[in-house]
Amino acid sequence: MSALTFNQTVHGITEFIEVAIHTILYVRQIYPADLFIRRKKYETPVFQSRHPGLNEYISGAVKAVGEELILGNVDKVVVVIKDKEDVALERFIFSIQNMINVESFNKETEVEGAMETAALGQYFRSFLVKLSMIEAQLGELPHNAENSFAVVLELRDGKAPSAPMGKDDPPPWMPATAQHTTPGTSEEAELHMVRAVDTGVINLSLAVQESEDKLRTSSQPFAESKGKQRAA
Numbered sequence: 001m002s003a004l005t006f007n008q009t010v011h012g013i014t015e016f017i018e019v020a021i022h023t024i025l026y027v028r029q030i031y032p033a034d035l036f037i038r039r040k041k042y043e044t045p046v047f048q049s050r051h052p053g054l055n056e057y058i059s060g061a062v063k064a065v066g067e068e069l070i071l072g073n074v075d076k077v078v079v080v081i082k083d084k085e086d087v088a089l090e091r092f093i094f095s096i097q098n099m100i101n102v103e104s105f106n107k108e109t110e111v112e113g114a115m116e117t118a119a120l121g122q123y124f125r126s127f128l129v130k131l132s133m134i135e136a137q138l139g140e141l142p143h144n145a146e147n148s149f150a151v152v153l154e155l156r157d158g159k160a161p162s163a164p165m166g167k168d169d170p171p172p173w174m175p176a177t178a179q180h181t182t183p184g185t186s187e188e189a190e191l192h193m194v195r196a197v198d199t200g201v202i203n204l205s206l207a208v209q210e211s212e213d214k215l216r217t218s219s220q221p222f223a224e225s226k227g228k229q230r231a232a
Contacts, residue, residue, distance in 0.1 A: 003114040006100075006107040007070075009201040014066035016124045017077060017094055020206070021058050021151070022048045023131050024079055024092050030147055042125035061151040068153065069202070070107075072098050076154040080180040084146035088180050089214040090138065097203040114200035123197040127206060130194050134208060137192045142217060152180050188212035 004012075019041050026036050026047040031054070036047040049055055068074045079092040100111065115123075141147055189209050196205035 002117055003110040003112065004117055004120065004199055004201050005110055006102040006201055008117060009111075009114070009120075009199055010066060010069045012120050012124070013096075013202060013204055014062055014069060016127065016204075017065065018058060018062040019046055019048075019124075020092075020094075020128065020131060021062070021079055022046065023128060024081075025049065025054075025149065027132060027134060028081055028090070028141060028147075030081065030149055042121045042128060044125045044128055046128060058151075065151075065153060068155065068159075069096070071159075072101070073155050073159040074153065075156045076182060078152040078154060078180070078182060080150045080152055081141065082148055082150065082180065083142065084148075087213050088211045089141060089147065090211065091180070091182065091185070091209040093182060093207045093209060095205045095207070099199075099201060099203060102201075111201050115198075120197075120199065123195075127195045127197075131206070134192070134194065138208060138210060139214070141214070150180060154181060182209075185209065186212035188215065190215060 022036070023046055025031055026033070026049075031049070031051070035049055035051055035054075037050045039046050039048045049058070065074065065077055074096045076096065077094040079094075080088050081090040081092075082088050102109075102111070189211050192208045192210075194206040194208060197203065
């Protein structure tokens with residue numbers, strides 16, 4: 001068995017994030033279920049969008065994430081579920097931690113002590129299994145609220161996004177709405193840990209955060225019901 005190289009780790013993580021974004025959109029019902037087709041990845045069933053425009057946006061964003069990962073710039077990748085007023089309801093937070101510094105000429109070399117290449121897919125399978133059951137932990141999103149999503153890239157301190165160079169490069173990153181980012185999170189938000197993996201090269205964890213706005217909205221019907229009972 002061979003150990004992971006830096007480039008294999010980056011490729012594996014970006015590929016997983018792309019699969020996970022499709023899974024999040026399906027599980028959280030951001031788009032109708034018939035927009036997705038059943039596939040298999042990491043030896044587990046997954047759902048993939050079959051809408052060309054949506055797939056192009058996701059693949060472009062993930063390609064740009066991969067380019068920043070190669071440079072060691074990424075701190076977090078956040079998939080924000082937001083309502084029609086652009087208010088964040090949920091944040092799916094992929095946290096990245098580079099464990100080693102690898103020179104560019106060594107990025108195809110196996111990293112001593114790193115995870116074996118075959119094991120990485122097994123960990124990603126467990127991520128997706130947990131993600132597919134996340135509804136049991138999360139409150140429902142508002143129905144008929146025209147919810148949408150965005151991919152937000154948070155860089156390490158002192159880093160700036162690299163500029164696209166060629167015609168096939170993804171579009172440049174745009175400044176994110178502060179409320180969509182993790183620094184813009186209210187103290188009243190609730191965090192649910194999904195899974196983490198230590199590859200020995202780049203560590204990855206996934207957590208889901210329910211925003212204060214979502215929690216407040218979802219609790220209102222219950223509060224109103226209690227008020228009516230007291231009034232009666």
